[in-house]
Amino acid sequence: MLLSISKYKPRLDKNNTLILLVDRSLENLHLLANFLEKQGFKVKKAINGKKAIDIAKKRTPDLIILDINIPEINGYPVYQHLKCDTKTVNVPIIFMGTEQEIAEKVRSFELTITDCITKPFQEDQVLTQVRSKLVINNNNQPLNKHNQPLTKEMDEHIKFTNTLVSANQNLQTVITFDPVTKVANRKTFNEYLNSQWKKLEKKQIPLSLLLCNFDFYEKIDNSLKDQILKELAQNIKSVVKRSTDLFARYDNNKLAVILPSTDSKGAVYLGKLIREQVEKVKINYPQLQGDKNFNLNIGVATIVPSEKMTPQSLIELVEQAIRKAKASGKS
Template identity: 35%
Template sequence: MNEQQTQHNQNTILIVDDVTDNVDLLRSLLTRQGFSTQSAPNGAIALELAESTLPELVLLDICMPQMDGYQVCEKLKANPATRDIPIIFISALDELPDKIKAFKLGGVDYITKPFHSMEVVARIELHLSLRRLQQQLEQQNERLRAEVRDRRAAETALQLANQELQRLAHLDGLTQVANRRGFDNCLAHEWRRLSREQQPLALVLCDVDCFKRFNDTYGHQAGDQCLRQIAGAIGLATKRPGDLVARYGGEEFAVILPNTPTQGALKVADDIQLAIADLKIAHQGSLVSQFVTMSLGVAVITPLLDVSSIHLVTAADRALYRAKAEGRDRVVLEESIFKGSLPFRHESIVLGQVREPGNE
């Protein structure tokens, strides 16, 4: 129900008839019954009054000059402001086609002249009661629709809030990549999935070389900014939507690469090294370079359901340890495969320049 429909003049009836005696008779009758009345001698005035005053009901004659009652009814029903006003035709026409036409155009009732006073009052009261019941029902329906909209909006807001909480729960606040919880969940999911598909799963563990010295030299705020830049660079180097970059702890990052064989994992690790080098973050305290560098350990395994994903993490960690021990700023691959249900070391490959290991 629109706003205009709530503004109907209570107990006001619009009488539309070009015969003054008919209008006077109806006005006298309705006034005695407690109704307020308005009258219009032709269709044009009737349309103006109906739209401006919004009567509760219209008594409409059919035979009028220029615009007959049928045309007036059509125009009232075509106007959104007046289309719901009940219209009772009151006419001397008594043929069935006239009545059928009146109802087809939207009339709610048809009274023939000469009319009985009490019949007119009874029919008016009936249709006013029906109209008020209809308005109450529309108001209730609107309230229900509003409640449903509010409930849906609340449910949507709650769902979005929960999604945001889930995202934040798996996000590292400093670097805006996945945190350790996000890493663990992703690794468990991909391990199960690739166990079923029997496809390779690669893991790259990355550690910033001599990061304690960086903090000691430049301060912890600079260290935080360095980690944010490194996280962004690693993200640029991992281009597939299914890859996950996570802050594994401190200055250590992890990259999960689903459906990635050995050569693909090495290519990503190489791209990460190049991306870090392109940052050219000064590191005067480094034992390796004048800029920030990273050591990377890579492991590739085809998962099995009856074997824990810890074997992949252990293999990558072992490769990272060797990269640090053998001089830092390099990629070490430890590709592990399964023999039966137990993993064993398949091969170790060291990439990058060989440098003397430092004290950290």
């Protein structure tokens, strides 16, 4: 369902529009700043949250583009601080991050698709998001008394729109995350693997996949199994630290990590860290002591993507590694 908010398009004076960019990467900061300046916008830059807040207090920007995982003060606390300050409470904010960062933060930040720019940024997407936010914010500026009836109508319209956005956001959460483990689901796994395959194929950079297979003892009931799997997922997630890596539930008893730009040594090292986290979970459950708990087999595969292969080639290799580990009786 498409909803047209208004046919009125206010004229935006780009030369007087100030955009504050906040990004942990100097390279990304300069690239984005140069692009926006070429479009006629004025730009201020900040490498961390503290500097961003200081700049915003000195001169209120018309728009802020904020990195989700900036150092010192994380993106969300910066967002909260700006929204609690009377000078910046009405300044629109667009979050910027990798696909996984956005997927993980979309619920806690209560974001919509028009609140996010995906890294690496696409110029068309940036310009569309910036223009959209500026136009909406311009429309929402306080109107004079003569226009009060229109203000009321707009408020009702915005409430209705927010209801639709909230419903869509809840649906997106169901589509993106596994309900038991609270990590990415198989659909998200497939989409991310395909996108990284295409990206790394152009650069001829290795792509690794790590698959954890848990064989539970047959007398462990399903409710306990889900509880254990959830804790396993959260513990493993603590060592999957790179923003470009995707941790997902692959199927019932399998968890997977997609590792872009990672060779086999890096993937094997992560596998060792994961095994340590799994042992910590076993300690928390007395009923899992001894041999009658579950076995963990970790499969690792690395490929430099090419036109002759597909993402399925990588999946087949890692599943083959799991089968070999099971057959040998080794983890």
